[in-house]
Amino acid sequence: MAARVRMLDAAFLALVSALLLTACTGEGAGDRPLECTADVASIPMLVDLGWTAPDGATRSWAEYTTADGLTHRRDAEAASGEIAITLFGAGPEEIVEWTGRSIDEAGTQWSCSGTTTTGALESGVPTLVVTADNGDWDPDVNYFLGVFYEMADTVSRAFVVDRTGRYLWYAASDEGTVSVDVHLPRDGRGLLVNQFNRDVTIDESSIRRLDWDGEEVERTATPLAHHTFTELPDGSFAFNQLDPREVLDPNTGEEELWVGDAIGQVAPGGAATTVFSVWDWLEPVANVYMDGVSLYGGLDWTHGNLISYDETTDHYLLSLAHAATIFEIDRRGMVPTRELGPPGYPFTDGSTPFTYQHGPVLEDADTLMVFSTPTEQSNSGAFEYALDRPTGALTELWHFQGNTRAFCLGQAIPLPSTSVLINYGCSATLQEVGRDGAVHWQLDSTAGSGFGQVIPLATPPWDSE
Numbered sequence: 320m321a322a323r324v325r326m327l328d329a330a331f332l333a334l335v336s337a338l339l340l341t342a343c344t345g346e347g348a349g350d351r352p353l354e355c356t357a358d359v360a361s362i363p364m365l366v367d368l369g370w371t372a373p374d375g376a377t378r379s380w381a382e383y384t385t386a387d388g389l390t391h392r393r394d395a396e397a398a399s400g401e402i403a404i405t406l407f408g409a410g411p412e413e414i415v416e417w418t419g420r421s422i423d424e425a426g427t428q429w430s431c432s433g434t435t436t437t438g439a440l441e442s443g444v445p446t447l448v449v450t451a452d453n454g455d456w457d458p459d460v461n462y463f464l465g466v467f468y469e470m471a472d473t474v475s476r477a478f479v480v481d482r483t484g485r486y487l488w489y490a491a492s493d494e495g496t497v498s499v500d501v502h503l504p505r506d507g508r509g510l511l512v513n514q515f516n517r518d519v520t521i522d523e524s525s526i527r528r529l530d531w532d533g534e535e536v537e538r539t540a541t542p543l544a545h546h547t548f549t550e551l552p553d554g555s556f557a558f559n560q561l562d563p564r565e566v567l568d569p570n571t572g573e574e575e576l577w578v579g580d581a582i583g584q585v586a587p588g589g590a591a592t593t594v595f596s597v598w599d600w601l602e603p604v605a606n607v608y609m610d611g612v613s614l615y616g617g618l619d620w621t622h623g624n625l626i627s628y629d630e631t632t633d634h635y636l637l638s639l640a641h642a643a644t645i646f647e648i649d650r651r652g653m654v655p656t657r658e659l660g661p662p663g664y665p666f667t668d669g670s671t672p673f674t675y676q677h678g679p680v681l682e683d684a685d686t687l688m689v690f691s692t693p694t695e696q697s698n699s700g701a702f703e704y705a706l707d708r709p710t711g712a713l714t715e716l717w718h719f720q721g722n723t724r725a726f727c728l729g730q731a732i733p734l735p736s737t738s739v740l741i742n743y744g745c746s747a748t749l750q751e752v753g754r755d756g757a758v759h760w761q762l763d764s765t766a767g768s769g770f771g772q773v774i775p776l777a778t779p780p781w782d783s784e
Contacts, residue, residue: 353431355419362533363438364413364487366406372399372421373429383417385409387481405532407781410485411440440486443472445747445768447484451761456482456751457736457775464780465773466498466512467764468728468745475771477501477512477529479780484762487779490533496523499728499771500547503780504528505554509536510780513548513558519614526556528587531781539587545615547772549628549635555586557635559623561615562596566603576617577603580639582626582653595635595653597621601642608641608675624677624728632684640675645689647681657706659687659713664706670715673702677744678730678772687713690729690741698724701731701741701752719752728771745769 355370372379376399384390385408395402402421409415418432445467466477475498479488492498496514504511509530516523524544528537541548541558548558560583565574579598585591603620613619622641629636634656635648644660657663659679666672673691680688685706692699700720704713721743728744734751738759741750747764764770 350420350428350430353419353421353429355431355433357417357433357435359435359438360405360532362488362490363440364407364409364411365532366409366415366417366435366437367403368406368417368419369401369403370419370421370431372397372402373423374399375423376421376429377424379419379421380404381406381417381419383408383415385415386413387485407531407779408487409437410487411437413437443474444476444486444489445469445765447480447486448763449482449484449761450763451750451758452482453757453759455753455757456759457734457738459735459777460740460751460775462487462776462779463749463762463773464501464503464510464776466501466771467768468497468499468771469768470745471767473517475499475514477510480762482760488531488533488781490529492527499545501772501774502548502550503774505550505552511548511550513541513544515545519545520616526558537587539585539589540591541583541585542591543581544583546624547626549626551584551628552630553586555584555589557594557626557628558583558585559626560591560593562593562598563615563617564598577609577620578613578615578617578622579603580621580623580637582635582637582648595637595648597623597637597639597642597646600646600655601639601644606641606643625679627679629681636679636681638676638679638689640677643672643674643676645676645679645687659706664711664713666704667707667712667714670704670713671702671718673704677725677728678732678742680731680733682733686716688731688733688739690725690731690744692724698722699729699743699746701739703731717754719756721748721750723748725769728769730773732773732775734775740773740775742770742773744771749773 353370358367360367379395379402381404421429469475474491476489492514498514501512513526524541526539543561544558546559560581562579562581566577581593582595583591584594609618621639624640625638627636633650637646646655647657673689676689676691678690688703691702698720702718703716723746725744725746730742732740747769749762751760
């Protein structure tokens with residue numbers, strides 16, 4: 320809704336209100352009036368506020384309150400001239416009360432005030448419902464940045480939601496594509512999200528940088544990419560990359576196409592290179608998963624599903640779900656330093672072996688957490704292991720299994736408290752659980768709109784810019 324606001328008499332203000340326009344007046348008793356506009360942005364939870372600041376203004380900013388009662392402030396990039404500020408923090412169809420201000424060196428202040436109602440969610444945006452909340456969740460996790468792996472729609476959506484499941488932001492992938500991973504870039508500008516053609520045999524993969532207005536500002540081609548990516552200290556990207564090769568079947572004497580995995584690396588806007596391949600480190604041995612449906616054609620031998628990077632150690636983690644192993648790789652020589660899972664690190668007696676694992680996290684050098692579905696009959700959940708370097712073994716420390724079996728994706732993320740965020744992937748559930756097994760909070764999405772990668776946050780991501 321557009322709003323043009325002036326210092327008007329009360330009768331005319333009433334008429335403006337009746338016409339669903341927003342009133343804007345000088346805010347303080349000594350303030351001079353501004354003429355402002357307020358429009359709902361293309362992302363319907365955002366409001367674009369603008370005015371012309373007087374010559375000589377040294378600062379311009381907006382103060383506003385959202386329906387959750389929070390008061391926000393955003394400074395304009397320019398002090399005078401044409402001012403444009405986007406108001407973040409509201410949900411769909413909420414009233415935002417705002418004031419725009421400019422001030423000069425002498426302390427003369429100009430202002431305008433009004434209210435704007437944000438827009439409704441677009442059709443097709445997944446419905447989110449909080450189905451458990453005992454109030455005892457991690458106080459340092461109030462928001463979630465993530466992406467929906469939407470199987471029933473023709474796009475995927477990156478999103479920001481709060482603990483109530485209220486959408487604060489979202490942006491769609493290109494038509495006919497699907498996304499799995501999202502990151503906040505090291506330079507703090509916007510966000511990074513990947514996308515692939517829904518027909519993954521068509522090699523149209525990329526990493527996109529979006530600003531918080533939802534506009535694409537950069538796109539980097541990532542050939543044969545799938546699943547996840549990570550940003551390196553120099554701003555280049557490493558990503559899961561398919562590496563299909565022909566393997567001779569000893570029973571038939573014929574060659575079969577086995578789909579292995581590699582790590583690709585690319586600088587923004589540059590050409591990608593392959594820097595690591597599992598074919599150099601794993602024997603091509605058949606496993607129970609590769610006889611299932613393959614997204615990629617051929618036999619899905621290793622099914623890489625996570626590449627992450629630890630700057631403190633300069634090591635990658637590469638998760639290979641079908642091979643039931645995780646490589647820790649020294650980036651300087653691209654040589655594995657540990658293979659977590661048999662035969663590298665076997666499981667001790669009494670420990671539940673991880674199987675079809677996703678989202679491994681090294682909590683420290685000697686503690687591993689994964690999302691796992693241990694057997695075909697069991698539910699999925701979080702599993703934590705001690706890594707015993709002297710014996711080279713994994714010992715289970717803790718686990719929690721939910722009420723669902725995820726058939727794709729998933730994460731188990733240790734939170735700043737002792738709780739763990741469990742993302743059940745395609746089963747469309749986020750759940751925070753305590754180490755005592757108590758479910759503190761749960762968010763469910765529309766069936767068919769499961770969660771890709773999710774990042775827990777203390778504050779909204781645009782506040783860091």
